[in-house]
Amino acid sequence: MSRWEKNLFELVRRTSTDLPKDVEFALRRALHAERKGSHAAWVLETILESVRVSRTQDTPLCEDTGNLMFYFSVPVGFDTNALVARTQSVVAKATRQGYLRQNTLDAVSGAPFVNNVAQSSPVMHFQQGARKTVDVRLIMKSASSENEGRQYMLPDAELGAERSLAGVRRCVLDAIWRAQGNHCGPGVLGICIGGDRATGYAQSKVQYLRRVGRRSPVRALARLEDQLLKDARKLGIGPMGLGGRTALLGVCVDTLSRQPSSYFVTVSFMGWMFRRRGMLLGPTGGLDRWLY
Amino acid sequence: MNVHELTAPFTADAVAPLRVGTRVRVSGTLLTARCLVQQLLLNGGESPVKLEHAAIYFCSPIIVRDGAQWIVRAAGPSTSVLVGSYVPDFIARYRVRVLLGVGDLGEPTRRACMRYGCVYLQTVGGAAGKIASSIRHVNGVHYLKEFGAADAMWSLQAEQLEAVVAIDTHGRSLHRRVCASSRRALKAML
Numbered sequence: 105m106s107r108w109e110k111n112l113f114e115l116v117r118r119t120s121t122d123l124p125k126d127v128e129f130a131l132r133r134a135l136h137a138e139r140k141g142s143h144a145a146w147v148l149e150t151i152l153e154s155v156r157v158s159r160t161q162d163t164p165l166c167e168d169t170g171n172l173m174f175y176f177s178v179p180v181g182f183d184t185n186a187l188v189a190r191t192q193s194v195v196a197k198a199t200r201q202g203y204l205r206q207n208t209l210d211a212v213s214g215a216p217f218v219n220n221v222a223q224s225s226p227v228m229h230f231q232q233g234a235r236k237t238v239d240v241r242l243i244m245k246s247a248s249s250e251n252e253g254r255q256y257m258l259p260d261a262e263l264g265a266e267r268s269l270a271g272v273r274r275c276v277l278d279a280i281w282r283a284q285g286n287h288c289g290p291g292v293l294g295i296c297i298g299g300d301r302a303t304g305y306a307q308s309k310v311q312y313l314r315r316v317g318r319r320s321p322v323r324a325l326a327r328l329e330d331q332l333l334k335d336a337r338k339l340g341i342g343p344m345g346l347g348g349r350t351a352l353l354g355v356c357v358d359t360l361s362r363q364p365s366s367y368f369v370t371v372s373f374m375g376w377m378f379r380r381r382g383m384l385l386g387p388t389g390g391l392d393r394w395l396y
Numbered sequence: 397m398n399v400h401e402l403t404a405p406f407t408a409d410a411v412a413p414l415r416v417g418t419r420v421r422v423s424g425t426l427l428t429a430r431c432l433v434q435q436l437l438l439n440g441g442e443s444p445v446k447l448e449h450a451a452i453y454f455c456s457p458i459i460v461r462d463g464a465q466w467i468v469r470a471a472g473p474s475t476s477v478l479v480g481s482y483v484p485d486f487i488a489r490y491r492v493r494v495l496l497g498v499g500d501l502g503e504p505t506r507r508a509c510m511r512y513g514c515v516y517l518q519t520v521g522g523a524a525g526k527i528a529s530s531i532r533h534v535n536g537v538h539y540l541k542e543f544g545a546a547d548a549m550w551s552l553q554a555e556q557l558e559a560v561v562a563i564d565t566h567g568r569s570l571h572r573r574v575c576a577s578s579r580r581a582l583k584a585m586l
Contacts, residue, residue: 139399143560146419150520150558157525158470166522167458167470202460202469206545214432216544248475248499248521264586274586281582285499285571286477288521333583341579344498344521346560347574377522 108187108389112194112240116172119242119381120164120203123155124396126315127353127378128394131155134290134343134350144348148290151265151343151376166288166377168246168369169204172226175241175313177233179387184230187238191228192221239393240362241382243312249291249373252283257302258367267367269328272297272357278373280336280352288375293332293356296370299360304370311356312374313382315396319359329355343376353378399558402414406449406493411515414561416568420517421556425535426453426496428550430474432543434482438489444538445551454479454497456546458524460532464532466534470524471552473498476516484508496559500571510567530557540580 105113131152134136138144154339158165176190178184196219198204208217208225217225233239256275258267263278265271276295283289319326332355342348353376362368382395397419402410414420427445429437429452437443446454457471476483476497484504486492493514495501498521509516519527535551542548562570 144415146397146558147520150523150526153519154472154526157529161525163525163528164458164470165524167456167472167524168474168522169458202458202467205456205458205470209544214543217547218544246522251475251478277582277585281578284575284578286475288475288498292506326529337584339581341574341578344518345500345571345574346518346562347570347577375522 106190106389108190108385109194109385109387111385111391112191113197115240115381115383116194116198117203119244119379120169120198122159123165124378124380126396127376128155128318128354130316131376137349142348143346144342144350147343147346148350162205164205165379166246167205168248169207170244170246170379171250171303172220173245173309174226174228175244176228176230177235177239178230178327180232180235182394184386188228191226195220195226237384237386239379239382239384241313241395243309244379245309246288246375246377249287249375252287252373253305253308254279254282254371255301256369258369269324272369273328273331275369276332276371277335280341281339282339283373284341284351287373288344288377289341290343290350290353291373291375292356292378293352294372294374295355295357296358297357298362299368299370300366301368303360303366306374307358307360308370308372311358312378312380314355316354316378322337325357325359329357402494404451406451408493408513411493411513412565414515414564415566416564416570420559420561420562421554421576422494422496422559423455423557424451426554427551428453428455428457428548428552430454430456430547431479431482432547433539433549434479434486438482438485439447443490444549447492449491449493451494451496451514452492453552454495454544457550459545466537468528468531468534468552471528471531472522472524473519475521476501482503487512487514492520500575501563506563506567506569509563509565513565515561515565516563518562519557519559527557530554536564
C-alpha cells in the first residue's frame with residue numbers, strides 16, 4: 105500500500121469512528137443547557153457515551169456511514185485520475201474492514217455494490233489550489249439527514265415568505281419544523297441563498313467544511329445564523345424530536361449569485377454524527393498535517 | 397427517573413403498563429426488518445421466524461464475519477419514517493408487540509398500536525457504538541443474499557438496550573405531542 109493509500113485510508117477510518125472536537129464540544133454545551141433527568145439530557149448523555157465507545161473501540165459512529173463526499177484541492181498539474189483510483193481502492197478496503205457499511209445500491213434493481221464503489225460513489229469534488237500540497241477533506245452524510253433537505257423558491261405565498269432574509273428565515277423554520285425527529289438531531293444546518301437547484305444544494309453541503317460555532321464573515325448572514333439558533337431553541341423540538349431546547353448545534357448560511365427570476369433557499373441537514381475530517385498531503389502522499 | 401425493565405417474552409401484558417415517556421431497558425431477541433423485509437412479508441412472503449409477540453428493530457447494522465462468528469460493529473436505529481407506510485399493516489398482520497426505531501411513525505401506526513396492543517420505543521439515533529455494546533450476540537440472519545447486509549433480517553440478542561416509550565398501547569404519542577407544541581410555538585414566532 106502506497107503512502108497515498110495509507111493516509112487516505114486513515115482519513116476514512118478516523119472520519120467514520122472519531123467525532124471532530126468542535127462537534128463534541130457543541131454536544132457537551134448542549135447537555136448543560138438541558139434539564140437534568142429530561143429526555144433531552146438522556147439523549148445527549150447517550151450520544152456522548154456512544155462517541156466515547158466508538159472512539160475507544162474503533163467502530164463507526166453511526167451504522168449509516170452515509171454518502172462519502174471528498175473535497176480535493178490539488179496543485180497545478182496534479183494527476184487527479186490516479187487520486188480517484190486510490191480513493192476508490194481505499195473506500196473498498198474500508199468497507200471490507202467494517203469502517204463503512206455496504207451502503208451503495210443500484211438505483212433501480214437495488215442490487216448492492218459490495219465495496220461502495222460505483223458511479224457517483226464516493227462523490228469526489230476537485231478544484232485547483234495555490235498550495236503545493238493536496239488538501240483533502242471528507243464528509244460522511246447519512247441518509248436520514250439527506251432525506252430531510254428542502255429547497256424553496258421565493259416568494260412562497262403559503263409560507264408568507266418574501267425575497268428577503270425575513271423570508272429566508274420563514275423557509276428555514278418550516279424546514280426545521282418538518283424535519284423534527286427524523287434527522288438524528290441536534291445537528292447542523294447548511295443553508296444556501298441563491299444559486300440554481302443543483303448549485304444551491306452543493307453549496308449548502310460545502311458549509312459542513314466550516315467548524316461548528318464559526319459564524320459567517322458577512323454580518324447580515326451571521327445575524328441570521330444567530331436568530332435561527334434562537335428560534336430553533338424556542339420551538340422546543342429538542343434532541344431527536346423528544347422535546348427540549350437543543351434542536352440544532354449550529355447554522356451555516358452562505359450565498360451564491362442568482363438570476364433575477366429565481367430566488368432559491370436550500371436547506372441541508374446534518375445530524376449530530378457530523379463526520380468531517382481533513383488532511384494535507386505532500387507531493388508523494390506523505391502526511392503534512394491534519395485539518396480540524 | 398425510574399427505568400422499566402422490558403424483558404422477553406413481549407406479551408400483551410408485558411407492554412400494556414408502559415406509558416409514553418417511560419424510560420425502558422429492553423432485553424431479548426430483536427429482529428431487524430426495514431422496508432424490503434416488510435414489503436416482502438406483506439406481499440405473500442412467508443416469514444422464516446415467528447413474528448407474533450416479536451420485537452422489531454428498524455436497524456441496518458454493520459456486522460462483519462470473523463471466522464464462524466458475526467461481529468456487530470454498529471447497530472443504531474434507522475429513521476422510522478422510512479418504514480412508516482408498511483408498519484400499520486405489519487402490526488395488524490403479524491401482531492408484533494414491540495417496535496424500536498427513531499423519529500415519528502405517524503398517525504396510522506399510532507392507531508394500529510392502540511388497536512393491536514403494540515408499543516413503539518424510541519432509541520437514540522446514531523448511537524451506534526453504545527447500542528452495539530447492548531447487543532450480546534447475533535442469533536442468525538435471513539434474506540442476506542437477497543437484500544444485502546444492510547436490509548437483511550438479523551436476529552440480535554439484546555441486553556438492557558435503552559429506549560423511551562414514544563407510542564403506547566393507549567393511543568398516546570410523544571412525537572405527536574412535541575409536534576403540536578412546536579407548531580404552536582412556530583405560529584407565535586412568525
